[in-house]
Amino acid sequence: ILSPDARTLASPNIVIILCGNKKDLDADREVTFLEASRFAQENELMFLETSALTGENVEEAFLICARTILSKIESGELDPERMGSGIQYGDASLRQLRQPRGSAAQARQQCNC
Template sequence: MRRAKPKDQPKQAQKSSDTHHSSCSSFFDTTSSRLRPAMSYDYLFKYIIIGDTGVGKSCLLLQFTDKRFQPVHDLTIGVEFGARMVTIETRPIKLQIWDTAGQESFRSITRSYYRGAAGALLVYDITRRETFNHLASWLEDARQHANPNMTIMLVGNKCDLAHRRAVSKEEGEQFAKENGLLFLEASARTAQNVEEAFIKTAGKILQNIQDGVFDVSNESSGIKVGYGRPQGSAGARDGAVAQRSGCCS
């Protein structure tokens, strides 16, 4: 009697799982180790991007992570996510970035993402004064719900539209100085200062770690010590290796 061949269901299930992971590989290191080794990093920094709707938060994220500009972008519903590896002072750092909805109806959801963020980009549109006028409200929310040591970068977006400017650069600089924020004007369309906004924020966070401002063993700081990090390297005392994130749903 011929023995029936077993069905190949387990193999099919594994294939489906691998496909799902690889679709998220630009954001997470969940791809099978058989395909590629996980990229190691010294630290993972969690960011949040906040500000009024339509100021270009999602476009800044897309320009930073994908190096492209999308002129027509649907309004963010809840939050969107992106990630990218950068190098700060020769140290590999992974930035995990949460782009939040600017509409008032989503503010309660946005507030839940302040907790556990090491850095924030507070964005306004230089061509719309009302978005600048609302900065104080956004900053109050951040200070109330976030880690008190969170580094905040104020970004005046759409500086490529200087001919339509409604907020001067000096006003942005003054607001940042009065509130202890970093400041840059940027353009998601041309990529001007987009890289710098994220990198300078990470540099300030790293400096705060080196100065002992953060307890990186506490994940509420928005900082994780990287996996694959050699023992005995600078900062290894900061705690256990970071866990891999689950894939997006």
């Protein structure tokens, strides 16, 4: 069961993802996918199995969290301007859109600077 502190001390709109690691060691599994999935559902968590060794679903875990947070911002459920929301905007000078690999060179070629 989740520590009550995680939910009571955080924003009510907290985004939590349960990552079942070591997906690459399926033969040594102690918790079935169904058990973990059911636990996540009962505790209102997102669930994803990952492997730090192979990298499987590691980046996806962060992307899912980020997309869920962005969706909550867009729907008005989360307001980064509200104190205590648990999120905040970063320094505007550090923000930039993530470009696919190789496109930075293409962008420089199109620039007239």
